[in-house]
Amino acid sequence: MARSEITIDLGALRRNVKHLVEVAGSSEVWAVVKANAYGHGAADCGDTALGAGAKALCVATVAEGLALRRELPDPRIIVLGRSSNREVAQARDARLELVVSDDIPAEIPVHLKLDTGMGRWGMSELITPDHNVVGLMTHFATADDDLDFVRTQLERFLAATEPHRHLTRHVANSAALLRLPEARLDAVRCGIAIYGLSPFQRDPADDGLEPVLSWQSELALVKQVQPGESAGYGRRFVATEPTWIGIVPVGYADGFRRDLTGTTVLVADEPCHVIGTVSMDAFAVQLPGRLPQGTHVTLVGPGVPLEVHARHAGTINYELATGIETGSGRARRTLFYS
Ligand SMILES: *Cc1c(COP(=O)(O)O)cnc(C)c1O
Numbered sequence: 236m237a238r239s240e241i242t243i244d245l246g247a248l249r250r251n252v253k254h255l256v257e258v259a260g261s262s263e264v265w266a267v268v269k270a271n272a273y274g275h276g277a278a279d280c281g282d283t284a285l286g287a288g289a290k291a292l293c294v295a296t297v298a299e300g301l302a303l304r305r306e307l308p309d310p311r312i313i314v315l316g317r318s319s320n321r322e323v324a325q326a327r328d329a330r331l332e333l334v335v336s337d338d339i340p341a342e343i344p345v346h347l348k349l350d351t352g353m354g355r356w357g358m359s360e361l362i363t364p365d366h367n368v369v370g371l372m373t374h375f376a377t378a379d380d381d382l383d384f385v386r387t388q389l390e391r392f393l394a395a396t397e398p399h400r401h402l403t404r405h406v407a408n409s410a411a412l413l414r415l416p417e418a419r420l421d422a423v424r425c426g427i428a429i430y431g432l433s434p435f436q437r438d439p440a441d442d443g444l445e446p447v448l449s450w451q452s453e454l455a456l457v458k459q460v461q462p463g464e465s466a467g468y469g470r471r472f473v474a475t476e477p478t479w480i481g482i483v484p485v486g487y488a489d490g491f492r493r494d495l496t497g498t499t500v501l502v503a504d505e506p507c508h509v510i511g512t513v514s515m516d517a518f519a520v521q522l523p524g525r526l527p528q529g530t531h532v533t534l535v536g537p538g539v540p541l542e543v544h545a546r547h548a549g550t551i552n553y554e555l556a557t558g559i560e561t562g563s564g565r566a567r568r569t570l571f572y573s
Contacts, residue, residue, distance in 0.1 A: 238485060238489070239484070239534070240451045240568075240569060241566050241567070242450075242570075243276055243280070243571075244446075244573050245279060247447045248429060248447045251447070252289055253287050255412065255428055256287070262422055263421065264423055265291040265405070265422050265424050266280070267408075267425060268284070269295035269426070270557045271557075273427065273430050273557050275448055277306075279570055282306075291312070291313055291422070292307070293314075295314070297322035300331040313333075313346065314332065315424075326343060332345065333345050336348045336357050341365075347370070347372070348372050349361050352391070353376045357373060361395045369402065370422075372406060375388055375408060375418075378411040378414070385415055404422075405420055405423065407423040408425070409434040410435065413442050431446040446536075450566075452532045452534060453484075453529050454483065454520075454532060457527070457528050457530075460480055461477055471496065472519070479522040479524055479526070481507075481520045483500075483518055483532050484516065484517055485566075486513055486515045486518060487513055487515055488565070489560045492555070494513075495513055496513050496518075498544050498548070500534050501533040501536070502520055503531055507523070508520065
């Protein structure tokens, strides 16, 4: 096998999107596939999401939009992030739609972004929409925990956009779709949830979601360390008794971060701790006993979800998922439909 294998279950993605379409009711679901679909593969995930009822795809940059357009000639593709003047011309040729926080470019569909409290992109006062403005939007700062502030942002948005309610108004991300029905408006922009990951860093099953990505490897080497011997840089693990350890050929350059030392992976379905320091190309696990070289290791999957790894690393599943390396050929990526 390759050093590691990432498996993308497009059947799970399809079920997640269908579920979200149902939750969204009369508002459209737009699938957010920025950052290579949060590390899951933008073209495959985008295509599957559209087949499951999503009405448009959202990316972060014009470059992402152009790459996606080469694979998918038909769907609406909305660029959520800023674009330079040169990119506007490319976006026009590729039939992308742009989100704009200041000057409105001509002859391309545009969504105006209002800053209602995120304190990042977006105009503070809504300008009068030109005829090429198709949508009005804002983005929530706290949809995963502080719903009171979300309601404040929503009220500001609704008040400012009331005169233009004939335009498509969209504000909700995954968390707002799942927790605040009044934020659904005309369309919702769902990212994390379509990948079966929890915007609340909880068990995704609580919200009817199934993880799409799993990550497998194997024990490349098995050995016994004696008391006083260590594993990895910095000697952060030192054996106090004869201990069987396994070396897994995955490290932080693959996206298995250095701060995942101490988390749990499954070795032949048994939970085992990652010990020592995760290095660039390998990490060590403590084994219950001697196991054969080549024994299956699950880094991410049932029993070892990204939410638990993220808590361990002091971050969120978004950051871990987008950090899993898929571009350099270190990991093999396979798709299937369950
Ligand atoms: C990334 C993004 C989303 C999707 O957020 P999730 O929490 O992943 O659902 C929605 N809207 C905007 C503007 C974004 O940048």
